[in-house]
Amino acid sequence: MHLMVLGGGLAGVTSAWYLRKAGFDVTVVDRQPDVALETSFANGGQISVSHPEPWANPGAPLTILRWFGREDAPLLFRASKDPAQWRWGAAFLAECLPWRARRNTEAIAALATYSRDCLRNLRVESGIEYPHRKTGILHLFSTHQALARLAARADELAKLGISTEVCNAERCMELEPALVHGGRDFLGGLFAADDESGDAHLFTRALADKARQAGVKFILGANIKRIREIEGRIESIDVEHADGWCQQLEANAYVLCLGSFSPLLLPPTAERLPIYPVKGYSITVPISDPSRAPSTSITDEARRIVFSRLGEHLRVAGTAELSGFSTAPNPARSHALIDWLERHFPGVGAIDEVSHWSGLRPATPSNLPIIGRSRLLNLWFNTGHGTLGWTLACGSAASLAALMSGNAPKPRFPYFGRDTLTR
Numbered sequence: 001m002h003l004m005v006l007g008g009g010l011a012g013v014t015s016a017w018y019l020r021k022a023g024f025d026v027t028v029v030d031r032q033p034d035v036a037l038e039t040s041f042a043n044g045g046q047i048s049v050s051h052p053e054p055w056a057n058p059g060a061p062l063t064i065l066r067w068f069g070r071e072d073a074p075l076l077f078r079a080s081k082d083p084a085q086w087r088w089g090a091a092f093l094a095e096c097l098p099w100r101a102r103r104n105t106e107a108i109a110a111l112a113t114y115s116r117d118c119l120r121n122l123r124v125e126s127g128i129e130y131p132h133r134k135t136g137i138l139h140l141f142s143t144h145q146a147l148a149r150l151a152a153r154a155d156e157l158a159k160l161g162i163s164t165e166v167c168n169a170e171r172c173m174e175l176e177p178a179l180v181h182g183g184r185d186f187l188g189g190l191f192a193a194d195d196e197s198g199d200a201h202l203f204t205r206a207l208a209d210k211a212r213q214a215g216v217k218f219i220l221g222a223n224i225k226r227i228r229e230i231e232g233r234i235e236s237i238d239v240e241h242a243d244g245w246c247q248q249l250e251a252n253a254y255v256l257c258l259g260s261f262s263p264l265l266l267p268p269t270a271e272r273l274p275i276y277p278v279k280g281y282s283i284t285v286p287i288s289d290p291s292r293a294p295s296t297s298i299t300d301e302a303r304r305i306v307f308s309r310l311g312e313h314l315r316v317a318g319t320a321e322l323s324g325f326s327t328a329p330n331p332a333r334s335h336a337l338i339d340w341l342e343r344h345f346p347g348v349g350a351i352d353e354v355s356h357w358s359g360l361r362p363a364t365p366s367n368l369p370i371i372g373r374s375r376l377l378n379l380w381f382n383t384g385h386g387t388l389g390w391t392l393a394c395g396s397a398a399s400l401a402a403l404m405s406g407n408a409p410k411p412r413f414p415y416f417g418r419d420t421l422t423r
């Protein structure tokens, strides 16, 4: 059976890998000249099983109001006339209800834990190499209110099978000595020793090479212009190559992994996917003084900024902005990341050598990815991974491969189907 995976980011390439392993013939189609050149290019690098709470939680509306109108807000809503943005915003508020946030947290925790295991197995079985660290993630907290809740938060995570250590400020610096050089504006932390970090772009490229060796075909530089549907099935896709040549491509079944662009090309008879782009920023600086560079990945919980050491570079990433599909730079956002870097790890690298990037998280209101079958019979989804697309990539793809092979996936998760359409 020939499958066509639409999109060659983290979701598409991991899908191709697990589907090939399950015995399918697989072709990946992407508009870029190589894989992982859009949202999977320069993300925060965290495999963050210890942060299963979605953005949509009971405290989110207040946080949004508190930062309202500020360009450096962790979550910025830039109102537009796009009805899809308002629909998404309303659905996001509904997901902030306590019982929904709890249900979503449990589902993400189950998938994330499984995903980390899949990633570790994949490394062993494929021999893939990319810059990564198994040195955990340290979540830093800077308010007394957050500190008072740390033990309860660790208990909640333990109930989800995620172990963490509650740390005071001294213990944080013991775990990550490079913090000693910075402003030390944190009061305590939660340390998740089992978490990891790694370069998602180089991982995806290396996995694509392994997939090629295993027989997966890649058609790159091919912009998908239309998905053709006839009588409840996808018949073919129309692509335009970089040189202007147009072609129709056919397969027995299709897997949609187009990130934020996933809803845009679906024929009207398919479901309306609740995915909207949430823009985020990252900066990457070459490390000039390794003694000032942390070896643990860090999350500043108050500012929602994450930090990962990727080989010879430091990556700082974060902030979220609902402002449509533009990836245009926003100096206020980039400067917030540079300020953060200079405050916590001064002298780690030359600020004038920083490279800037922004990408569009394919976000669902619940932060749950959409994995499963469409009402169009030969169309499947593995998309909408939002803030956690790297963390959830391998587990989502392995679950999709199980579903497409007629087996039950391992994690308990609300897989997509007719019954879960409104999720």
Ligand SMILES: Cc1cc2nc3c(=O)[nH]c(=O)nc-3n(C[C@H](O)[C@H](O)[C@H](O)COP(=O)(O)OP(=O)(O)OC[C@H]3O[C@@H](n4cnc5c(N)ncnc54)[C@H](O)[C@@H]3O)c2cc1C
Pocket (backbone or CB within 6 Å): 006, 007, 008, 009, 010, 011, 012, 029, 030, 031, 032, 035, 036, 037, 038, 039, 040, 041, 042, 043, 044, 045, 046, 047, 048, 222, 223, 224, 225, 257, 258, 259, 260, 261, 279, 280, 281, 282, 306, 317, 318, 358, 359, 360, 361, 362, 383, 384, 385, 386, 387, 388, 389, 390, 391, 392
């Ligand atoms: C600032 C930032 C920090 C982040 N940090 C983390 C983190 O620390 N940990 C974590 O787990 N996650 C993180 N994420 C989230 C993660 O990066 C994303 O969820 C993930 O990259 C999404 O992968 P994807 O394959 O769905 O989308 P993409 O990588 O965008 O892939 C979609 C692919 O579809 C292709 N495509 C789109 N339209 C067409 C078309 N018409 N024709 C052909 N091809 C098309 C694109 O070229 C692209 O290659 C972060 C995201 C951002 C923005």
